Amino acid sequence: MAFESFNQLLVCDETITNIKAGNQEVGYEFKIQYPSYRGTFLSCIEKITVKVDGKLIDNGQIGFYINGKEVLIDELPELFREYWFTTDYARVRVYGSGLELESKHLVDVFLRHRIPYTGYFGNYMVEDSVCTKELEVV
Amino acid sequence: MESKIKIGISLFSLTPLYVSRKMSFEDCLKATHDMGFEGVEIVAAQMVPEYPNPSDEWLEYCKEQITKHQLKLVTWSAYVDMGIRSDRDLTTEEIVQYTRNDLIYAKKVGAEIVRTQHAITPEIFRKMLPFCKELDIKLTIEMHSPHHPDVPVWKEYLDIMAEPETEGYLGVVPDFSIFQYTPHKLAIDSYIAGGCRHEKLKQIINDHNEGLSAEEIIAGGDYSDDEIKSVHDIKHRFNAPAKVDDFRKLLPYAPYIHGKFHYLTEECSDPTIPYEELLKMMVEFGYEGYIACEFEGHSFEEDPRIQLKRFVTMVNRILKKF
Numbered sequence: 001m002a003f004e005s006f007n008q009l010l011v012c013d014e015t016i017t018n019i020k021a022g023n024q025e026v027g028y029e030f031k032i033q034y035p036s037y038r039g040t041f042l043s044c045i046e047k048i049t050v051k052v053d054g055k056l057i058d059n060g061q062i063g064f065y066i067n068g069k070e071v072l073i074d075e076l077p078e079l080f081r082e083y084w085f086t087t088d089y090a091r092v093r094v095y096g097s098g099l100e101l102e103s104k105h106l107v108d109v110f111l112r113h114r115i116p117y118t119g120y121f122g123n124y125m126v127e128d129s130v131c132t133k134e135l136e137v138v
Numbered sequence: 139m140e141s142k143i144k145i146g147i148s149l150f151s152l153t154p155l156y157v158s159r160k161m162s163f164e165d166c167l168k169a170t171h172d173m174g175f176e177g178v179e180i181v182a183a184q185m186v187p188e189y190p191n192p193s194d195e196w197l198e199y200c201k202e203q204i205t206k207h208q209l210k211l212v213t214w215s216a217y218v219d220m221g222i223r224s225d226r227d228l229t230t231e232e233i234v235q236y237t238r239n240d241l242i243y244a245k246k247v248g249a250e251i252v253r254t255q256h257a258i259t260p261e262i263f264r265k266m267l268p269f270c271k272e273l274d275i276k277l278t279i280e281m282h283s284p285h286h287p288d289v290p291v292w293k294e295y296l297d298i299m300a301e302p303e304t305e306g307y308l309g310v311v312p313d314f315s316i317f318q319y320t321p322h323k324l325a326i327d328s329y330i331a332g333g334c335r336h337e338k339l340k341q342i343i344n345d346h347n348e349g350l351s352a353e354e355i356i357a358g359g360d361y362s363d364d365e366i367k368s369v370h371d372i373k374h375r376f377n378a379p380a381k382v383d384d385f386r387k388l389l390p391y392a393p394y395i396h397g398k399f400h401y402l403t404e405e406c407s408d409p410t411i412p413y414e415e416l417l418k419m420m421v422e423f424g425y426e427g428y429i430a431c432e433f434e435g436h437s438f439e440e441d442p443r444i445q446l447k448r449f450v451t452m453v454n455r456i457l458k459k460f
Binding site (some may be wrong): 001005006008009033036037038039041044046077085086087114115116117118124 | 150153154156157158159181183184185187188189190217218219220221222223224227255257434435436437438
């Protein structure tokens, strides 16, 4: 199965949930899955961009949560001992304000990832995965 | 003569069901048993939680599940993920560490063989011999298309495998992709979807099977750009890098074999890989290991078990002939 066939897995068919601190909504989050037949090391993620309803979210606003840790997108290239397991969902946390309950939003994720076992001739295969789904806030 | 060849499966073959969470690891094992497979290969990077350092608890759980489903864990499939760092490739010491750990986890979970990749390098492959002896476990390198026994690095690997001191510890996993000489149905479908005309594509494949070069094929017909593109793709992907007789050179060092395929017909046969010739050689050799089904033609639209059952039927039918 070609790598692009897995793209449909990238944005999970789940809901958006608001992040609360006490009664205060401080953002929202949704889940993503690594789009491949296997997992990968976080350092192989070369780029992530997130758009919600067509609006590009600044990476500084995003927390990438996996394995009980939240990291910045810009930190990913350094995390060569941290593994994103095949069926584990990472959470994309967008900080700012929450979203209206039961509203629906178009979530678009672009992921550029290096395939770490393909560098036989000095160059690694790099895949671009894109997935857009409409998710509901619950 | 009754064959002692056993039929196994790489759980990779169930990828679409596993990654979409329709099947858990345990479900995969149950399905494997129900379809008639005996031996199992786990792709650690795919199905082992906490990879690359799984817990003893999970490894114990895995052993229990293998026993529960009356299977045998044959192979722990490992990677040489050379490019995990953004600043450089892994060093020799780092590859040794990952490989040594894979040997240890494989031993703990009860596998007999670790499959690794040719990027391991001859130096590191040889360096792993003491660990293999200490753990009494085999380390094997998969020979996958576009490789073949005459690739320089493979000549080095085969020389190492031929040394008396490595016997029984360092070996090869021939993948039948090296014998794939013509496009499978999925590739043909993709060429058609990409704009190739049926009759033109048929001619291209016939010419390819007759041994014509890309230039000769293109010169022999009035082809569209899409069709010319398909000629180059066929020559790149389906050029049977290994000669069928090469398989005899590999068998003495092959404790495990990947029965690669992309599509088996309703009659349970593969018109693109010479399974009958290859299995006959295995029988004549007196092969006693596993041929593990590695189905790579899966999609999210079709249940892979349809193809996997066909594989069991095909292998059993062919083996009965010899």
